[in-house]
Amino acid sequence: MKVTISTFQKLKGNGKITSITAYDALFARIFDGEVDMILVGDSLSMSFGGNKDTIPLSLDSMIYHTQAVSKVVKKSLLIADMPFGSYNTNKSALKNATKLYKEGGADAIKIEVNENKIDMVKMLSDNGIATMPHIGLMPQFYRFEGGYKIKGKSKEEKDSMLELALKLQDAGAFSLLIEGTKSDIARDITQNLKIPTIGIGSGNHTDGQILVWSDMFGFFDEFKPKFVRQYLNGKELLKKSIKQYADDVKNLRFPNDDESY
Template structure:
């Protein structure tokens, strides 16, 4: 449990000393529950899939991401907050800076996250030069799923593994404070983590990353249409909630709710 606000310095200081814990959140209610229990809360564009019923993240807009980031920040006092830059919001340097500044001016987010390859290196550098904290997301990039033909594990081939390491090192040099590694072979993610001075956060990338992140509706069993290999369920939330709503509905129909103590 955190007893003071996690900032950029304290986040980076965990490298090699203590594993970093992370989870997603999209509203103030859940953010308040998670706040201080984990080091980092990500306002992910995964909300389009988890809560929007979409099959991909590409439909998230700047307005949606800012709305949800504002809500999460209102519920957070201790955890480090990162917001996803949505698909199409950082296609050029000017566009990236304009939209990143919106996050900083309109929300209290501590940092932003971009799904990047070497082609985005100058964009990451330009944002960092303006004092914007950037986490670089490499490996399996959900915003590229149409281009990749689906959600494909990365680092299986030696050439691809070398490119991932090169990308991570280049992003560190450009000023990124951390790297999120998604869907990458464990040994490759371990090599990247060992080679960097900045923390890595893994999702489907093995135990050797500096930290881990999962989508809250996956890890707590509220989304059960499918379960990715890298997800461990710590709660069967959907079943518990269904039992509770059925009990409530039954009490209403049977006039067991409200009773006199619950009435004015």
Template sequence: MKTTIHALQSKKGVEKITAITAYDALFASLFDAQVDVILVGDSLNMSFGGKEDTLSATMDVMIYHTKAVCAGAKESFIIADMPFGSYQTPKMAIKNALKFYQQTPADAIKLEGGKERSKLIKMIVNEGVAVIGHIGLMPQFARSEGGYKIKGRNEKEMLKLTEDALALQDAGACMLVLEGITAKVAQHITQQLNIPTIGIGSGEKCDGQILVWSDMMGFFQRFKPKFVRQYLDGANLIQTALQRYVADVKSGNFPSLEESY
């Protein structure tokens, strides 16, 4: 059964929401129905494209990967990231949000920003597109902020983040991603909202959790963020299997008679 936004919202305070990223049909099909939500994140620019940040991801790239994920996942709720530079003006934002709905079966789009995005979100929602908000540590702002900064470390930041969250909810956002926010502040925000919060590096009191799949599966080796728990030694498993394949080919052990026509 296809997961809907109403089903996700009904989980608030009842059952934790599970979410993971995916960028292609193969992994999306493996994750489908195992998690409530699959995010086609612009994080693909780093984990899939090898870039240093998310900023050079384009609408064409995001739509391509969203189509692929939707082809593989039929039951999980699919969210597509609006890439950097795709929602700088109301006209541009509405055009690109509608493009996701017109060209892919995505269930919702996600964009970064606080209270200053509330009017924009309201306009997109009024066009019939479901919107997920994203506050706290916002990767699209990392370069302008001089790096990835944890938010909510003082009362001023707590008040600003709470104000942002409430403004986005009032604008019609159906869920919020809370990234890199101190656990106490994330809990406070979650308690203030009627809509679910999905945390990443924001403590266990959020209504759900999301991780980048290559982090969670141990494929990304350059570094491991504090908030990541690895559930598989993916990189070593792949490299060991590849070494066995190479050895079998070189020794003539593969292919066998049974594997030949």
């Protein structure tokens, strides 16, 4: 059965929620139904687009990739990231989120938020756009903060994050993504919220986990975050197969008679 917003929320407290990213129909079809949630993440700017961070990604590019994924996802809940610069104000957020929601075909959108974006979450929710706020380490702030900074190291920061999470829940968020955060505050947030939390680099006390597919399957090796576990040495397996293919062609082993008309 298709995971919907309501059934997704019921997963809280009923086992861990599984999530993964996807950027195209080929991989989305493979992942669909194997995980509870698929995210068309702005991480595609790096692993797919070759950029050093997520900031260059455009709204049109996000719509394009979300459309490709939504065509084949029939079971998992589908979320799409709002790219950098597409939700600077409530007016632009509503306009661009509506466009992504309508044209992309996702079940919900995700936005990176701080205290200044609480009203935005309420505004989007009030307009029928299911919204997952993203707190903690926010990749779209990579240049502003001068790198990827782990959050929740001080008591003040922990208290602020918990307060923010509660306000976002009250604003209508259906779920919350917590990235790059000390595990104890991610645990406290999870325990104090009625909505599900999804963690990435935030320990194992959140309601679920998400990883970027190219990280976990060993295709992206520009750098490897501490929290990533590789489940496949994909790059090396693929390179080995390509070399075998090239060798077979050069030595007239491919195509053989059975592969010819």
